[in-house]
Amino acid sequence: MFSRKVHLQFLGILILLVITMHIVQPEELSAQGNLYSGDGHEYYYRILQVAGVSDESASFLLRPFHQTKPVTGSHPWRQDLFEAEENENYIPAAYGTLHFHEPVLFQSVNTSLPRGNNDGAIWQGKGYNTAFTAGAEYTLGPLYVQFRPIMGMAQNREFDLGPHPVSRIRSENVTTEAGEFSYRYFDQRSSIDYVVRFGDQTHNWFDLGDSSVELRYSGLRLALSKQRIWTGPAVHTSLQFGYSAPGFRHITLGTYRPLESPIGSFEFAYIFGKQKKSDYFDRDNQADLDQSINSLFVTYAPRFIPGLSVGALRTFIHQYPVSFSEYRWQASKIYEAFVRTGLGTPGSPDGGDPDNQIASVFLRWVHPPAGVEIYAEYGRNDHNADLRDFRQQPNHHRAYTVGMIKTHPLPENRLLAIGMEITQQEAMRTTLTRGNNLLGGWYTHGRQVLGFANRGQIMGTGYGPGVNMQKIRGDLFDPRGSVSFKLARITYHNSRTDQFFEFIEEANEKDVTRTDVRNIELMAGAEVTAFLEYGIELSAALEQSFILNHHNLSGNDVTNTRFELVLRKQIRGWKR
Numbered sequence: 001m002f003s004r005k006v007h008l009q010f011l012g013i014l015i016l017l018v019i020t021m022h023i024v025q026p027e028e029l030s031a032q033g034n035l036y037s038g039d040g041h042e043y044y045y046r047i048l049q050v051a052g053v054s055d056e057s058a059s060f061l062l063r064p065f066h067q068t069k070p071v072t073g074s075h076p077w078r079q080d081l082f083e084a085e086e087n088e089n090y091i092p093a094a095y096g097t098l099h100f101h102e103p104v105l106f107q108s109v110n111t112s113l114p115r116g117n118n119d120g121a122i123w124q125g126k127g128y129n130t131a132f133t134a135g136a137e138y139t140l141g142p143l144y145v146q147f148r149p150i151m152g153m154a155q156n157r158e159f160d161l162g163p164h165p166v167s168r169i170r171s172e173n174v175t176t177e178a179g180e181f182s183y184r185y186f187d188q189r190s191s192i193d194y195v196v197r198f199g200d201q202t203h204n205w206f207d208l209g210d211s212s213v214e215l216r217y218s219g220l221r222l223a224l225s226k227q228r229i230w231t232g233p234a235v236h237t238s239l240q241f242g243y244s245a246p247g248f249r250h251i252t253l254g255t256y257r258p259l260e261s262p263i264g265s266f267e268f269a270y271i272f273g274k275q276k277k278s279d280y281f282d283r284d285n286q287a288d289l290d291q292s293i294n295s296l297f298v299t300y301a302p303r304f305i306p307g308l309s310v311g312a313l314r315t316f317i318h319q320y321p322v323s324f325s326e327y328r329w330q331a332s333k334i335y336e337a338f339v340r341t342g343l344g345t346p347g348s349p350d351g352g353d354p355d356n357q358i359a360s361v362f363l364r365w366v367h368p369p370a371g372v373e374i375y376a377e378y379g380r381n382d383h384n385a386d387l388r389d390f391r392q393q394p395n396h397h398r399a400y401t402v403g404m405i406k407t408h409p410l411p412e413n414r415l416l417a418i419g420m421e422i423t424q425q426e427a428m429r430t431t432l433t434r435g436n437n438l439l440g441g442w443y444t445h446g447r448q449v450l451g452f453a454n455r456g457q458i459m460g461t462g463y464g465p466g467v468n469m470q471k472i473r474g475d476l477f478d479p480r481g482s483v484s485f486k487l488a489r490i491t492y493h494n495s496r497t498d499q500f501f502e503f504i505e506e507a508n509e510k511d512v513t514r515t516d517v518r519n520i521e522l523m524a525g526a527e528v529t530a531f532l533e534y535g536i537e538l539s540a541a542l543e544q545s546f547i548l549n550h551h552n553l554s555g556n557d558v559t560n561t562r563f564e565l566v567l568r569k570q571i572r573g574w575k576r
Contacts, residue, residue: 039576040529040539041077043235044477047417048075051407052368057258059309061299061364062267063230064210068257076415076477080531080570096140100574101148103134105567112560113159114197115545117236117462120150120228121207121246121455123198124562127155133209137575142217146227150209156202162551163507183280185451185464192444192451192465193281194458207246214256221256225249229271231297231313233364233375234401236471237423237461239442240313240358240379241295245457248273250293264303267311271295272331274320278456290320291450292327296334307366317356317448333357356445357383358452371407376400381442399425399442415477423469425461427495441466441493466493481530486543492519497552504552516554522546527564535570 042065048054053073058065071078106122108129116124122131131152138145185194212225228247231240250273258265275291282289299311314334321327360379366372381397389396403421410416425442443452443465452459461467468491475484497504497514504517525543532538541564550558568576 041576044077045071046373047405047407047415047475047477048073050366050368050373050405050417051075051371051409051415053415057265057301059258059265059267059299059301059311059364061231061233061309061311061362062254062269062297064227066256074413076413076479076482077531079479080537096138096143099137100571101133101135101137102571102574102576103569104132106131106133106152106564107566108562108564110560110562112558113545113547115462115543115560115562118243119462120243121205121209122150122152123154123195123203123205123457125154125156125198125203126159127157129154135209135211142215144214144216145212146214147211148209149207149211151204151206153205154198154203156198156200158200159197160551161196163553164503164551191281192449193278193453193456194443194451194464195278195280195456198278198280198456210247216256219255219257219259221252221254223252225252231295232311232360232362232377232401233403234377234421234423235403235405235419235473236421237401237463237467237469238459239360239377239399239401239423239425240315240452240460242460244462245454245459248275248293248454248459250274254297258301262303265301267297267299269295269297271297272327275317275450275454277450280456281450289449291448292318292320292330294318294331294334307368308363309365310361310363312359312361314357314359317358317445317452319449356381356448371409373405375404376402379442381445395428397428397442399423410476413479417475417477419473421469421471421473423467425466426468426491426493427466441495463490464492466495467491468494479531481528484527484529486523486525486527488521488523488525490521490523492521494518507552508554510554512554517549517552519550519552520548522548525562531570535572537568537570539566539568540564 042063045054045056045065045067046060048071049056049058049060053075054071055069056071057068106119106129108116108124110116110124110126110129112126114123114125116122116129122129129152131150133148133150135146135148137147183195183197183199185192185196208226210227212223212227214221214223214225226247226249228243228245229241229250230238230243232238234242250271252269252271254269254271255267258267271293272295273293275293277289293315295313295315297311297313299309301309316330316333318330318333321330358379358381360377362375362377364373364375378400379398381399401421401423403419405417405419408416427441441464443458443460445451451465458465463469469488471486471488473484473486475482497517501514505512508517523543523545525541527539527541529537529539541562543562543564545560545562547558547560550556
């Protein structure tokens, strides 16, 4: 049952939405500026670039996407997207200009398990989930301020947490009692701050969302931000930063659009931020478990190879610094060599240094005449000890993503796009030679207590550490909206069955093979977006999951149905 507080919160959201809908006239359209992180229209603009409809110069390797050029060609959603230079319906302030963001109401239901991905601060538990966001942005010369808070609720119904014991926390600062906290990620190796259930009551939450204060000038930006970041070319699952967790507090110095030069265009960003611990990682609620992030991101699009963008990203994770001198030491690590002589015990690369490096290189090639995009990313978690170790084990703790998109124009101003993406994050067996003979998972590391997570959710994916995923997506864009489908196969953390099979076999209480207990999810889904009268934009999605050997228990098969409904009010002069 929902509490009275939740009822009043939800009622207030509906009243605000209804009032907004009746203020605006039916013919009003949507304004388009900086796109909201994770908005489906960000992918749509990428499709327009691939199809050759847009002359957009952005690489889409660092998102959120900032539109650099208006779309002058004909495309299915032109009547419902108001181009940036046409937008004159702002509210003039005494100094500067003020725009509002359209209100959005999100709702979803999970029938059996928590499920959701690329949804930011939203956590979609079992049962009913809802969230509401709106906001405004203000500009004055180079000053840009965006306030985009989001609040919500998850019914958070009970579900089976499995027979495996809660794993320990790898930190001297956490008491034994804290190691018994029951809602952390279940893993025989060690825990990270990946919450499997946010307590045992209705989960109400508020987040500043994609809010930021920035100075922008001539393509450069200095930002103090909570906005989510996506790095790399992937569409569904990022190897590093993605949209699947609340944005973390950070300072960014970099570009907001490509910088042109005689040899091509460049984008870069230096990011320093703080990963916050959730309230469900340990009972002590100690802030000294918070982690710092230092990242350097660079891309280059050579003028002599049209459509190609290449880039690299290096991230270091440490305990959050307590002094400026400690910060300077942490920030300097991103410029160190990629190999380390004498890492840990001399001659034994066991990961003994008190930090973690995550590095990746990526490329994206777009060929509009054929309507084709090809992309790839290769990442490494951890260091090699020296060049000899690199030659012997160049793929130690690697992950990669490859994908492609094909677009095809259709009669009646319709556009078809089909994409495929393969992501491999399963730990390699080379990790048995490091870290006390333990197989880790992508987004985890011995010196990274919280994992690559923020406030209980992994930043790169909503499916947990060490997953493998193959996904196919198709979209048909029409002036009235779009119809989409997707098929996915997800393998959950195979390294557990490789290394901790004796514990899994004991939990099964019978003789099983590793093949019998592989945890696999098969998912099929469809989504419809419709532009309705009175400026209403409605998106409905249905996903059906078939989970085999849940909790690595042979024959423990579970089905989950996820239904999602997103309602947006388009208002002329307002931004998405």
